[in-house]
Amino acid sequence: MSTLRTAAISAFALALAASTAAAQPRVVELPGKSPLVTIRLVFTTGAASDPADKPGVASLTAQMLANGGTKTLTFKQITDALYPMAAGINGYSDKEMTTFVGQTHVDNLEKFYAIMRDAVLNPGWRTDDFTRVRDDQVNALRVSLRGNNDEELGKEELYNLIYAGHSYGHEDLGAVSALQKMTVADLQAFYRQHYTQANLIIGIAGGYPAGFAARVKKDFAALPAGPADRFELPQPTAIAHNQATIVEKDTRSVAWSFGFPIDLKRGDPDFAALLVAQSWLGQHRESGGELYNRMREIRGLNYGDYAYIEYFPNGMFQFEPDPNIARHQQIFQIWIRPVEPQNAVFALRLAMYELDKLVKNGISQTDFEKTRSFLSKYVNILTKTKSAELGYAIDSQYYGMPEYNGWLKSALAKLTVDDVNRAVKKYLRADRLQIAGVAKDAAALKAELTGSGATPIHYNSPKPKDITDEDKMVEIWPLGLKPEDVKIVPVATVFE
Amino acid sequence: MRLLRFLIAALLLAGTSYAMAAGKIFPYPYVQEDLPNGLRLITIPTDFPNIVSLYIVVGAGSRNEVEPGKTGYAHLFEHLMFRGTAEYPPEKYNATLKTAGAASNAFTTSDYTAFHTTFSKEDLPIVLSMEADRFQHLDYSEEAFKTETRAVLGEYNKDSADPSEKLYETLRATGFKVHTYSHTTMGFLKDVEAMPESYQYGKDFFSRYYRPEYTTIIVAGDVDPKRVRALVDERWGNWKRGNYTAQIPAEPPQDGPRRAHVDWPSETLPLLFVAWRGPAYSDDTMDTVALDAISRLGFDQNSPLYQKLVVDEQKLDSLGAGPPNNLDPEFFGVNARVKEAKDLKSVEEQIEATARSFADKPVDPKKLEALKEHLRYEFALQLDNSEAIAATVAQYVALRRTPETMNRYYEMSAKLTPADIQRVAKKVLIDKNLDVVTLTPATPSGDAK
Secondary structure: OHHHHHHHHHHHHHHHHHHHHHOOOEEEEEEOOOOEEEEEEEEOOOHHHOOOOOOOHHHHHHHHHHOOOEOOOOHHHHHHHHHHHOOOEEEEEOOOOEEEEEEEEHHHHHHHHHHHHHHHHOEOOOHHHHHHHHHHHHHHHHHHHHHOOHHHHHHHHHHHHHOOOOOOOOOOOOOHHHHHHOOHHHHHHHHHHHOOHHHEEEEEEEOOOOOHHHHHHHHHHHOOOOOOOOOOOOOOOOOOOOEEEEEEOOOOOEEEEEEEEEOOOOOOOOHHHHHHHHHHHHOOOOOOOHHHHHHHHOOOOOOOEEEEOOOOOOOOOOOOOOOOOOOOOEEEEEEEEEEOHHHHHHHHHHHHHHHHHHHHHOOOHHHHHHHHHHHHHHHHHHOOOHHHHHHHHHHHHHHOOOOHHHHHHHHHHHOOHHHHHHHHHHHOOOOOOEEEEEEOOHHHHHHHHHOOOOOOOOOOOOOOHHHHHHHHHHOOOOOOOOHHHEEEEEHHHOOO | OHHHHHHHHHHHHOOOOOEOOOOOOOOOOEEEEEOOOOOEEEEEEOOOOOEEEEEEEEOOOHHHOOOOOOOOHHHHHHHHOOOOOOOOOHHHHHHHHHHOOOEEEEEEOOOOEEEEEEEEHHHHHHHHHHHHHHHHHOOOOHHHHHHHHHHHHHHHHHHOOOHHHHHHHHHHHHHOOOOHHHOOOOOOHHHHHHHHHOHHHHHHHHHHHOOHHHEEEEEEEOOOHHHHHHHHHHHHOOOOOOOOOOOOOOOOOOOOOEEEEEEEOOOOOOEEEEEEEOOOOOOOOOHHHHHHHHHHHHHOOOOHHHHHHHHHOOOEEEEEEEOOOOOOOOEEEEEEEEOOHHHHHHHHHHHHHHHHHHHHOOOOHHHHHHHHHHHHHHHHHHOOOHHHHHHHHHHHHHHHOOOHHHHHHHHHHHHOOHHHHHHHHHHHOOHHHEEEEEEEEOOOOOOOO
16 A cells, blocks of 8 residues: 555656646647637646645635636626626636636637636635625535535535545535635635646637737736645545445435545556446446446436546536546546435445446456447547537646547557456455445435345336346345444535 | 628538528528428538537427326436337447447427437438437337336436425426426426326327427538438438327416415525516517516626625525526526525515516616627527537427527517517516415525525
8 A cells, every 4th residue: 555655646746846847837729710719727726735724715716716806897897898798707626626717709809818817817805705705605515515416415425535534535615614714815825825827727729819828828927936736645545344424314315426546547557448447337427338227227226327437526417527627536436326215225236236247257348349439439529619628638738648539549449358357457346435325314224234134126017037136136235334334424514 | 700700601611502691690501401201300510520419309398298197208208219129229229329439318398309419420320320210110118118217206306306496396386277387397296106107108109299290300510411311311201290289278377476385395595486477489579589688687697686686785696587488488587596584575576676677667778789799699609519509409499490590589689679678578577477486494504605
C-alpha cells in the first residue's frame, strides 16, 4: 500500500510542477466556423482545497462569481445586459476544478466577454448577493439533494464514505453548518489564494475573431501569478470488508450505490481497458449493458443499473457527463436505481453477483469487440458540441495527455480482450465494498442485510428455469455484512 | 453579420427541392416528403460532420389515453418498443446499436412519443432498417410485457422522491376533469400498478397508433436526402396505414378558480404552482407567442417580480413560467419554490397581480424588442449540434407535423405588439381560469433555507 501511495503522489506532483513552471494561464483554442463562441475558464482548484473548517468555500466562491454582481454592475444589471443575448455564465466547482462557462453568438461576443471577464476578475462581493447565493447552496444540499433526490443523495454519500478523512471526503457543496457560518471574507480569502494564473486554463471555441484568445490571456494576466494548488491526495483508507450505510428517509423505494477506490484515471495505460469492462457491465443510460440486461430487462427490478470508473454527477438528468470535473483519484461504482423494498436486498445481491462474474470470468472476445466498437464511435457523441469538445480538451491538458477523442480511439484499437480481462483482475473486485442505501425502514433493511435468510425476488410473471435457478444462488449470495458493519443515518444529519 | 453569412452559406448548399430558409428562424434547408402510406420523412442536412441523429415522432402521448383505468400506456409503450421483434430480439437490437456506437433512448409527453438515436453516418442503413423492423413487427410475450411494467413502476418510484412531480400531477387533476390532460405521462399510480394484467390492451394501443399516418421520421446531420428517402422507401414503404382516431373529450371552460394542496411527507421547501387554463398551441394567431412573451417578461430572471422576490427580498429560490404549447388547450403556468411557508400567500398574490398587469396596461415596447432579440439568439444558440437540431424539430413536428411551424411561430413572434399581449392576457389570465396548487412539508424543518 505504501508503495502505491508514494507512486500516486509523486506522479501527480510531477504533473503540477510542469504547469506551475509556466505560471501564466494555459490557453486551449478550438477555432471553427460556427457562429457560436464558447468560453471556458477553468481554475484547477476546488473542494480538495477547501480548508478543513470551511467545506464548501470553493463551490460558494464560484457561485458568488457566476451569480453575483461585479465591481461596476449589480447582478440585476448583468441579468438585463445578458438577456437580449440569451447568454449566461454558469459556474461549478468539483474537487480539483472550478469552471466558468458561457456561450454566445459571435454578434455579441465583445459585450458578453466583457461581463464574463469582470465576473471573474472584478467580483462585486455584495452582501445581498452573498446571502442569496449561500441560501441557494444550503437549499441545494438540504432540499434538492437530501430531500428530493434519493438517487443523487445515495451516490454522493458513497463518495463521502469512501473518502472519509481525505481531502475528497466532503460534499463539493460543503456542509450546512459550515456554510451558515461562512462570510464574504472567507470567499475573498479563497479567491485571492486560488484564482491565480498558474491555476487557470482558458478555453475558447467557435468562430471567434483572430487575436481574441491572445487578448483574453492578456486580460487574465491581471490575476496573481501563482501559486498553483497542490492537492494532498493520499490513497483513501482501505476498505477491509463490506460496509453499508443506510440513509433513512420517508420514501417509496430503496436506492443503492456501491463501490471502492481504483488507482486509475483518464490517460493511464489501463484506462481504455477498464473503460471497455465498465461499458460492457453498465454503460450509462444505454440499454446494452450487462447489469441493465440482467436486472431490468430480464427481471424488471427497476428503471436501470449502470457502472462507472469516473465521477458522473447528475446522471439521472444527463446522458453525457459534464467535462471539467477531472480528478486524479476515481472510484469504481455501481448505481442501482430505486427498487421496491421487497426486492431491495435481492437487487443488491444480484449486482454484486454480476460484478463477481465479471471479475472471475472477464468478458468474451465477441463482447469485447462489440464494446470496443461502441466506445470508438460513442466518443464522437461525447464531444458532439464545440463546448463539450473544448471541455474535453481542457481536461486532457490537465491530465497531461493527448486530445481525448484520438487518444481513446488509438488506445482502443491496440487493445486485446486479454488486456481488458487483465485490467478487470487488477482493478476490480466484488468484495471490500462500500455500500450506500437510501430507504424508509432502515432497521428492517439492516436486519435483512445482516440476517442469514434468503431474500428472494418477487415476480409478477413466470420466468425461465435458467433465471429461477440463478435466482436461487443470488438470493443467498454472501453480503458479508455483520450488524456492526451497517450504519443507519437519519437523513436530517447528512451534509449538516 | 456572421449570422447572415451563415444563412447565405446554408442557402448556397440548397438545391431546388429544398424548402428555402431565407429570412426564416430555422437556418437549415430541409426536405419534407410523404410516402403513399402516410409516413412523413423530414431530412435536414446540417454542417456538423460525421454524426446523424434520427428522431421518430409518434403522434400519441398520454393525451391519447382515453379509456378509464388505462393511463400511462403511451409511456409503457415507449418501453415496450425496446422488447424486440422476431428478426431483432432485444439482445440483437442492443448488440447492433452497440456496434454502431449509437446513443439511443426515447421519451413520452402528453402529445407524442419520440424515439431517438444518434450515431455515425455509415450506420444509417442499419439503424433505419432496425427501426423500421420494430415499428412494423414488434413482438413480445406476455411475460416480457409484465416484466416491463415493473420497470415502469420503477420509473414511477424514482420520480416519486421529487415533490415537484406530485405538485404537477395534482395541478393536472385539479385543472382538468374531462380531458386526458388530467393525468401526467406516467399515469395514475393505481393504473401503473394494474398494468401487468392489460397485455391485450397493450396490443390494441400499438395497433391503433404505431401506424405510418401517426409517424414522422426526422433525420438530421451528415446526410444526403435522396439516399435517406431511398432507404426509407425500401424499409418503411410497406408499412400498413391504420384507421383509428381517438375521441379525446374536450374540457369545458373552467367556471371559477380552483385550489388544491399537497402535504409532503419529507423535507422540502414549500412549492407553488399558479396556472391559468389557456389555449392550444397556435402558429397562426397571437395566442401562444403572446403568452410566451408574458411568461418571459413577467417571470424570467430579469423580470421585476423575479428581481424583487428572488434577488432583493430573497423569499424564493426559484421562479419560472411557461406558455401552453400543446395540441389541445393547456395551462399557462408559473411555479415558485418558497423559502418559508408563511410567504406562500403573498407570493401567490404577487404572481397573480403580475399576470393581471399584462391585461391592465401595454408592455414597454423596448422590453418587448429586447425579448424578441433574446428569442432569436436563444433559438440560434440551441442548434449547436445535429442531435439538438433534430430534437428541436421534433417538438414542433409533434404539433404541426412540419418544421415550417417553427418559422411561422417566429414570424408571428416578430410581429407581436404590446396591444396583442394585452388582448391575450385579458382573455386568458383571468380568475375564472385560475388553478392554484401548493405543497408544504408535513413537518416543516423551520430553518431549511
